[in-house]
Amino acid sequence: MKTWLDAWPVFRQLTGNDPLGRGTAARSKATEQVVSRTATADHVAKSVCPFCAVGCAQKVYVEDGRITQIEGDPDSPVNRGRLCPKGAASKQLVTSPTRVTKVRYRRPYGTEWEDLELDTAMEMIADRVLEARRKGWQEEDGPPGNRHRVNRTMGIASLGGATLDNEENYLMKKLYSAMGAIQIENQARI
Amino acid sequence: MPGLGASFGRGGATNFLEDLSNSDCIVIEGSNMAECHPVGFQWVMEAKARGAKIVHIDPRFTRTSAVADLHVPLRVGTDIAFLGGLIRYVLENDLYFREYVVAYTNASALVGEDFVDTEELDGLFSGFDPETNHYDEASWQYEPEEPPHSGSDDPAEAAEQERSEQHPDVKESDRAQAAGSGGPPIPAKPKRDETLEHPRTVFQVLKRHFARYTPEMVAEVCGIEPAVFEQVAKWVTENSNRERTTAWVYSVGWTQHSVGAQYIRTASILQTLLGNIGRPGGGIMALRGHASIQGSTDVPTLFNLLPGYLPMPHAMQHQTLDEYCADAAGKAGFWGNKRAYTVSLLKAWFGDAAQPENDFRFDWIPKINGDHSSYRTIADMIQGKVSGYFLVGENPTVGHPNGRMNRFGLANLDWLVVRDLQMIESATFWNESPEIETGELAPETIGTEVFFLPAASHVEKEGTFTQTQRMLQWREKAVEPPGDARSDLWFYFHLGRILRSRLEGSTDPRDQALLHLTWDYPVHGETQDPDASAVLREINGTGPDGRALSTYIDMKDDGSTTGGCWIYTGVYADEVNQAARRKPAREQGAVASEWGWVWPLNRRILYNRASADPDGNPWSERKKYVYWDEAAGEWTGPDVPDFEETKRPDYVPPEGAKAQDALAGNDPFVMQGDGKAWLYAPAGLVDGPLPTHYEPVESVAENAFYKQQASPTIERIEGPWNRENPSMSEVFPFQVTTYRLTEHHTAGGMSRTLPYLSELQPEFFVEVSPELAALRGLTHGDYATLVSTRTAIEAKVLVTERVRPIRLRGGQVVHQIGMPYHWSYSGISTGDSANDLLGIALDANTHIQEDKVSTCDIVAGRRPRGSEMLEFVESYRRRAGVASGRVGVNGRAPVEGSTGHAETGS
């Protein structure tokens, strides 16, 4: 017969078969109703931690178009489900309240950030790329008497991080080379 | 990684992380693996649980040391002396793996008569030109078996190339890195003496070179007691033979030195002598620092490389495709196929416009002619030579040494595009940087137009990273990025699209490459995001039938195949994205070949032909891996053989054989021109065929080995914003080394902005020993100020016995300061930036900076503010006899145009 005493966890712990109080004794009605975020996810995307080069595989849990949890993927031969503090915090990369999601613009000699439409920004950047390319264009280079064809621009430089995907690096190198830009570098140098 | 490339033929970790569990001894040096690669470190602990000895060699006692069997503190910057000591120990005591060394290395090759060693020239090799600080490598060559170039299709051209290879402008353009997949070219196979007795064999040269690296010298230079040295030597040698293997683990603790490539070479020589390369539980585990550093060199956004470690064409050498491939024509190994890889790349980029009759549009690739690396570019920016700059997920004003110089560079641009998740310091230099406070910069003087474009996070885009064991892993897109945030793939694709439409119809020759670029990737969704798998497929390449290639062996030089990065060919084999494979580890063997995809051709341990003896049998049952199956007539084992599958172990190349056919059945280093691991590098490194101990650029000690104090080929960038601390100066009496914490990530843009991580490591600190604290009156928990010729920074003091003063043999006591470099003024957790303290001096092989070791002073209390700060640092420069560090508007030369040399000083 269920008594009021049965609702009291300590009583259940002392009299039941859970003397350490870590199992059934500690469970309540509220506990029963709690479901983990990972169980209710709409879908799980397979991903990889973007921090260090161990490349821990992640499972990304999505519910209602939002990321609810990121965990280590136990299937991975490398990390076997584990993540370090960085990988475990990687959900905050996505959900951080200080993340910037709008284009910001600072005009020459300006003292404040301003708003700018993404499309406008893209057009403005394209203008500047063409102008800088023209300004820094070299048909040839070298000391007098030893000049060689170089076919390039020294007006544009680029520095990428090591969280770029291979596909991104590839398009960057391809586009820059075609426009003649050579001062293309990456964190990999650092 | 030229250190590995020049030794073995490929610039990547030789083994994989899980394989560390097969090691009998693991030496971790130049890496705090438990802290910086924490989840990978579980494999070291697995090995330990199975009885392996773990040795940690590091100036500081760290999380790695805490669980190692032995921690060996050494003075920063002396690893070559220590490793050289081990090499000598192995050679003097006949502890090398003789059969392996004779068969698989260049130990028996004869070095030419002209070579003169550092032992005779007091720290210089033959061929040094003090005018240019460059070496001419001619005297380092092998004594050829046959007259040189006889195998080349175009001997005259090849000879011309070799001459121009020695030109300073070519040297500066970083050719060493082009050995990332395919060792450096050599003119011909050498004469050999397999008894190793001839005095000019590499073996004997090596013996003489390291003869003075005795335990006593190791003690004097590194501060390691002979008994401790002996213990390490014993463990390493006892665990390196037919039955046992030792692994060496390093990371940026080695690469970030003025002689970084040679650090790696020293370990490569040792591991080769011990027969640990190509075998399970052995190898050199290069731990790359970030998610896709390996990928960013394989598919390089680097000035000196094209995809797959093909060198960027050089103006002096490579005006045509023939010239570009001349060094490869007729050569053994990788170099024989260079033309096929290059033509496939040009076809991938320029499609139908690239035809045999127009040289496949080779002339559309811009040419380099010197050092165009990022530090050089920063100096150019300060001088107003660069108009626009893209920073794509990179925060150089915090993450690169000498933040002040970096900020001056940005302040002199016309425009800057920053793409990131958070408002990083490199985007706010114009109104928030330390120089705003000192008055050196002001928004009103800075004309740089700044565009901040929000980026998509790793779960908001699809694509591959290549992690530390050369493994590509595909990420699925989980959600759409918010607001204006877009992937970098989106950005570059659409920028290219707009540029092409602007130029439409142009007949200007310089626009043709852009206009004919293959740029028709399928796009998805509302934002028109390009399809990353289409890009990956282009990287993989296609055959004459238009289907994805499964191996680069099938690439042709006639234009019938395409391929954006030959070493990645196979990642899309059978039209399947192999990088997306996720067969659970428990459902496959220990090598886990069906998880992701590894370059080259899914080979998990490189050079694994060497795991069998010359006859093709395993060296031992215990270390069995890849071996010859006589019945089946092929190489077999749990991994893909890193060898032609059916080439017999007793295959001898016929006269006149080319490319891979010129390598014998017992030449496991298939990317090297001679098929051997290089104990001695006749080519490929600009600072010497053998590693030699030099002191760091900024050192408190004198070089005990040679008169030559620091590496003679160090590259310097001079200006008031990059002064150098004089060595052995009383003004800068302490060594300082930078490092990382588990809880933060490089420049902090991805960690100081996250609440969890900021809470775990909330503020900038420096580690000092109790002795140094007493010497300088520093109190645990209070502030201290660190000063260099660059600037001064403040940090909380952590007094700890984890850093110990090192007592050198001569009685000199060296105090070392540890300094994590993650902080700056933005984000949740803020502090001064460690990198501001450091100067820029570069390894001539890689243009990688030396920031693991420099010098400084440390005093109690906070640093001065405003103009007082400038005077404070200037007073140190004066005392040290260093030229002024004062600058003019936006960091430009103080009195512009007055002498034209206002920037040269110390």
Ligand code: SF4
């Ligand atoms: S979880 Fe930690 S160890 Fe794993 S990849 Fe991320 S940062 Fe590296």
